[in-house]
Amino acid sequence: MNYSISIRAYGVHAILIEWPNHVKEDILEDILSFKEYLIHTCIDAKDWEVIPAYNSLTLIFRKKEIVFNKVKEQLQQWYSQKTPYIKDSFLWKLPVCYDASFGIDLKETCDVLNLSMEELIKCHTEKEYTVYGIGFLPGFMYLGGLGKELEIARRASPRPKVEKGSVGLAGKQTGIYPQNSPGGWNIIGNCPVPMFNPKEEKPCFVSVGDKVQFYRIEKKVYDLIKIENEVGVFNIEKSKIHA
Amino acid sequence: MLKVLKPGFYTTVQDIGRIGYLNKGVPVSGNMDANAALIANQLLDNRDNAAVLEITMTGPTLVFEKETYISLTGAKLSATLNNKPITNNKVYKIYAGDILSYGKLLEGLRGYLAIKNGFLTEKLLGSRSYYYPITKERCLESNTTMVYEKCSDFSPKISPLRLKSLLGENVIKVYKGPEFYLLNDNQLASLFSKEFSVAKENDRMAYQIEENIEGLTYSMLTSATLPGTIQLTPSGKLIVLMKDGQTTGGYPRILQLTEEAICILAQKKYRDKLSFRLSVSN
Numbered sequence: 001m002n003y004s005i006s007i008r009a010y011g012v013h014a015i016l017i018e019w020p021n022h023v024k025e026d027i028l029e030d031i032l033s034f035k036e037y038l039i040h041t042c043i044d045a046k047d048w049e050v051i052p053a054y055n056s057l058t059l060i061f062r063k064k065e066i067v068f069n070k071v072k073e074q075l076q077q078w079y080s081q082k083t084p085y086i087k088d089s090f091l092w093k094l095p096v097c098y099d100a101s102f103g104i105d106l107k108e109t110c111d112v113l114n115l116s117m118e119e120l121i122k123c124h125t126e127k128e129y130t131v132y133g134i135g136f137l138p139g140f141m142y143l144g145g146l147g148k149e150l151e152i153a154r155r156a157s158p159r160p161k162v163e164k165g166s167v168g169l170a171g172k173q174t175g176i177y178p179q180n181s182p183g184g185w186n187i188i189g190n191c192p193v194p195m196f197n198p199k200e201e202k203p204c205f206v207s208v209g210d211k212v213q214f215y216r217i218e219k220k221v222y223d224l225i226k227i228e229n230e231v232g233v234f235n236i237e238k239s240k241i242h243a
Numbered sequence: 244m245l246k247v248l249k250p251g252f253y254t255t256v257q258d259i260g261r262i263g264y265l266n267k268g269v270p271v272s273g274n275m276d277a278n279a280a281l282i283a284n285q286l287l288d289n290r291d292n293a294a295v296l297e298i299t300m301t302g303p304t305l306v307f308e309k310e311t312y313i314s315l316t317g318a319k320l321s322a323t324l325n326n327k328p329i330t331n332n333k334v335y336k337i338y339a340g341d342i343l344s345y346g347k348l349l350e351g352l353r354g355y356l357a358i359k360n361g362f363l364t365e366k367l368l369g370s371r372s373y374y375y376p377i378t379k380e381r382c383l384e385s386n387t388t389m390v391y392e393k394c395s396d397f398s399p400k401i402s403p404l405r406l407k408s409l410l411g412e413n414v415i416k417v418y419k420g421p422e423f424y425l426l427n428d429n430q431l432a433s434l435f436s437k438e439f440s441v442a443k444e445n446d447r448m449a450y451q452i453e454e455n456i457e458g459l460t461y462s463m464l465t466s467a468t469l470p471g472t473i474q475l476t477p478s479g480k481l482i483v484l485m486k487d488g489q490t491t492g493g494y495p496r497i498l499q500l501t502e503e504a505i506c507i508l509a510q511k512k513y514r515d516k517l518s519f520r521l522s523v524s525n
Contacts, residue, residue: 008421011499014469016421021464051266051467053491058467060265133465135491138268138377142465142491178268179376196267198367198377204267 003030005079007072010058012065017075019055023144023172025130031057032209034078036085042078052208053133053142091128091211093237094176094191096167097222102190105155109169109186112152121216123147124188128211129174139178139196139204143212146174158184165190167214192217192225193236211241244308245362247387251303251345254383255447256362258294261370261377265490271470272372272486275447275509276353277502278409279317283357286314286334288400293361294371296383298354300512302345303383305356307337310395312359318351318410318510334399351410351510359394374487413517415504420472422461422495430457430475434498438518439481441511447487450508455479459495468492471500483508 003019010016017034019027031052038059039045049060098121100106110120129143136142146169154170159182162168166177168185177183178195191214196204206212217225228234247254257280260273274280274297284293296303302320315322315331322329322345329335331354337343343356364371367378375381426434433456442451458479467490468474474482474494483500484492485508500508501522511517 008424009419010421010496011418011469011471011501014499016466018421018466021462023464049263049265051490053466054464056464056466060469062262133491134266135268135465135467136489138264140268203264203269203368208266 001026001030002080003027005076007075009066009068012068013062014058014060015066015068015071015075017057017059017079021055023054023132027055028052028130028132028209031055032087032089033085034082036087037082038078040085042074053135087209089207089209089211089241090238091213091241092206093213093215094193095217095221095225096125096189096191096214097217097219098189099219099222101219102163102166103188105168105186106188109152109188113149115149120150120188123150124169124174125214125216128213131206131208131210131212133208134204134206137178137181137196138198139194139206141175141195141206141212143173143175146172150174152186154184155186158182162187163190165192165194167191190222192222192229193234194229205236245358245389245391246306246308247303247383247385247389248306248342249304249344250383250385250387251298252301253299254303255297255299255373256294256364256378256380256383256389257297257372258361258370259292260372260486261368261374264368265467268490269368269377270374270448270487270490272370272374272447274355275486276317276355276409276506278506279353279510280355280357282332283314283316283355284361286316286332286399287312287357287359287397289357289359289361293357294364295358296356296362298345298356300348300352302354304342304344307339307341307343309339309391309393311337311391312394312397312399313337313343314357316355316357318354319349320354321346321349322354334397352512353509358391359397360392363390363392409503409507410510412507413511413515415508415517415519416501416522417473417498417504417519418501418522420496420499422459422463423497425459425461425495426475426497427457430459433457434519435521438516440517441508441513441515443513445511445513447485449485449488450483450511452481452483453514456481459497461495463493463495465491465493466496468496469499471502471505472496473498473500485509 162183
């Protein structure tokens with residue numbers, strides 16, 4: 001189906017296409033399908049950068065100034081005639097250690113949410129989360145689909161330093177800090193798999209539209225995975241979503 | 244090799260930036276005053292993407308260990324070569340053992356030092372621009388060494404250049420951003436008639452503006468941001484994202500600086516005055 005989209009200039013080197021202001025999988029799918037259609041049949045992909053997030057697609061063209069009205073008309077036409085274009089996306093299973101040494105806010109979070117630790121971990125690991133955007137920091141995923149029972153306000157004051165790999169809860173979101181960073185999320189565990197590696201040709205294995213599910217590991221396994229990652233023998237469990 | 248005796252306040256390696264990874268959350272980085280850096284490279288007949296040093300406010304002291312040529316552009320930082328004053332926008336021959344140092348900041352904020360064929364630091368994701376933790380370094384430190392090619396024979400073709408300096412400019416030209424349409428008459432009048440100044444919070448990530456305008460309460464979903472984007476917060480703060488700025492944000496993107504305006508702003512420091520002028524896009 002086609003949504004009512006708005007196309008607006010974003011300076012002279014970028015264009016913003018916006019879908020209705022909702023966090024919905026159908027909308028994200030439409031955005032990603034249009035993105036693939038554009039890249040494969042409409043624009044010269046090496047000259048454009050295309051950034052999907054939640055309900056928007058930002059197109060950047062650095063070579064020269066965009067003639068907005070012309071491109072807008074063209075985009076509207078492409079959108080109305082687009083054919084479904086599905087790119088493989090993946091479900092990534094990521095290990096999380098909920099040990100108290102990592103989950104520095106775990107106890108407090110359980111108290112606020114009125115859950116036992118076991119219940120909280122069960123809720124956090126049973127859902128598949130959708131990657132609605134990547135930003136804030138290199139490799140930081142905006143994950144949607146958190147259960148209502150895990151919604152908790154940000155901490156009153158952010159910490160100056162949250163450890164790399166920390167898994168947190170804030171509002172309707174959960175996520176992993178890909179590097180040491182200041183942050184205000186409630187930290188409940190740590191993921192030993194690095195979300196970003198600048199030495200790799202593909203520095204971040206996750207793309208917008210993928211899904212992520214966490215599974216619980218003990219501290220011993222956490223240490224082992226860390227070592228396996230360092231020597232490059234750890235394989236992240238993944239499966240295709242659109243087979 | 245070039246060796247750092249003193250690092251200066253905040254000196255980084257920069258090139259035209261890390262292009263193509265915005266969808267993974269990686270800022271573009273690169274020269275804040277791209278215009279000045281380009282001129283520095285052109286003077287040496289370098290490729291546009293050759294890595295230069297971006298020198299902020301207080302310059303480093305550097306010793307060169309082999310022959311080459313250098314040029315300085317951007318902010319006026321009272322540079323000396325072996326204790327003799329040298330000027331911007333000229334090519335200087337360097338011999339082994341020469342020492343470049345900097346003195347008082349006279350005008351602007353960011354100076355550029357280009358070297359024949361560029362600094363050959365590690366390239367990560369297609370760029371040498373420092374951005375921690377993509378590069379291990381945040382900025383130069385004492386005893387950092389950097390590799391460059393020896394060059395003993397180069398005749399500058401376009402030196403000295405007569406250049407239009409952007410340092411004295413304080414009009415920031417902007418295009419409409421995607422949420423420009425949300426602004427009311429009061430906000431528009433403030434933006435384009437008042438004089439503003441640079442807040443203390445200004446760095447390679449963002450420049451905050453000291454004076455607030457009427458805020459904008461609008462709930463939008465996180466979406467892409469670019470260098471030069473001006474966000475308006477609910478409390479009325481204007482935040483101009485710069486080269487190391489976050490790639491996504493949740494505040495309305497009301498204005499977008501022209502490429503030249505980013506260069507002009509990059510030379511502004513705390514309390515410097517500026518005003519915004521709306522440009523019409525095509």
